[in-house]
Amino acid sequence: MQVTEHPILRTxxxxxxxxxxxVLSSIDFHVDPNESLGLIGDNGAGxxxxxKILAGxxxxxGGEIFFNGAPVTFKNPQDARAAGIEIIYQDLALCNDLDVASNIFLGRESTKNIGIARLLDRHGMMQEARAALAELGADIAPDQLVGSMSGGQxxxxxVARALQFSPKLLLMDEPTAALSNTKIHLLLDLVKNLKKKGISVVFISHRFTDLIAVCDRIVAMREGKISAEIKPADTKPSDLMSIMQTALSGEEIL
Ligand SMILES: Nc1ncnc2c1ncn2[C@@H]1O[C@H](COP(=O)(O)OP(=O)(O)O)[C@@H](O)[C@H]1O
Ligand SMILES: [Mg+2]
Known part of the structure; x- marks a missing residue:
């Protein structure tokens, strides 16, 4: 009997x-296990x-969401997180007046039992934050305030915060928007590394060439619908651009 692997997520x-x-209609969308999927589309495409629907x-x-083949209803982001879905928002919702470690552990601060009191294990948090950042190749001190940091930092x-929850699927909404060109390359390498760890990634970007460089598959959206889907490896490079242009300019090809 042939075992067919189902998508990690499907709508x-x-x-x-x-x-x-x-804002969205008739969306049949899926992400395969261990896939890096690019999502492209004009502003307002949805x-x-x-x-945000996938992240609860x-x-x-209307419609349905399946996770690992089973129908799911996410009532809130905690439900999606429990299933293994993390989202990094376009605006990188971090607390500027907290330090790096506090941001990474926000909402799930480490505690250790000291007598009857459960105290915040600040030392442990700092160490874990340092290790999490080092694993991403980030040279950032965990006790620094986040408010003064650059887009890349x-x-x-x-990303370090999202990975603390050991996601199976990471949704990154326009992660390159606030980055310089050199930082974008670091981020693209990071996406490749996430794939090596077996994490599926949905990567939203306007930068088509970046998507071609890191994504197994690219989905285009226009006016609330999916307008094209391409696998760069299976598509002639000379066709990629014209398919994308058609998809983004309005002529439906699916
Ligand atoms: N909370 C909301 N309330 C009302 N309209 C919204 C809301 N969020 C998004 N929209 C609208 O939905 C459409 C799609 O937006 P969005 O999903 O942000 O597009 P994209 O991320 O592709 O730029 C836009 O027309 C936007 O104005
Ligand atoms: Mg957007």
Whole structure:
């Protein structure tokens, strides 16, 4: 008997409206195990809304979500997190007035039993934060305040934070938006490393060439619908750009 591996995540006929405004319709989207998937589309195409539904931030208006083959309903981000889905938001929601380690462990601060009191294990947190950052190749002191940090540093802290939850699927919403070109290359390497660890990644970017460099598959969205899907390895390089342009400019090819 042939074993067919199902996608780690799949949506069927997913839709979302805000009031009377339809933002997503008929979304059949999937992410395979150990896949790096690129998501591209103009502003307002619905990319962030789709990611927020998958992360339990918004409830869909219709359709279904399957995780590891089973139907799921995420009532809140904690439900999605428990299933193994982490999201890094476009605006890198970090607390500026807290230090790096506190941001990495926000909401799940390490405690250790000292007598009857459970005290915040600050020393342990600092050590774990340092190790988590070192694993990402980040030269960032865990006791520094986050407020003064660069886009690249904030990005790494966000990734370190997400990885603390040992996700199976990491959703990265426009992670390159705040980065310089050299930092973007570090981030692209990081995505490749996540794949090596067996973590599936959805990577939203406007930078098509970056997506081609790191993604197994690229999905394009336009006006709340999926308008194209390509596998760079199976597509002639000269065709990639024209397929994308068609998908983003409006002519449906799927
Ligand atoms: N919370 C919200 N309430 C109302 N409209 C929203 C909300 N979030 C997003 N939208 C609208 O949904 C559409 C898609 O937005 P978004 O998912 O952010 O697109 P993208 O990430 O592709 O730029 C836009 O027209 C946006 O204005
Ligand atoms: Mg967006």
């Amino acid at each position: 069927a006929n997913l839709s979302k409206s805000f009031g009377s405004v339809s 990319k962030s809304t789709l990611m 931030v918004y409830a869909p208006s 904030r990005q790494l802290i966000s």
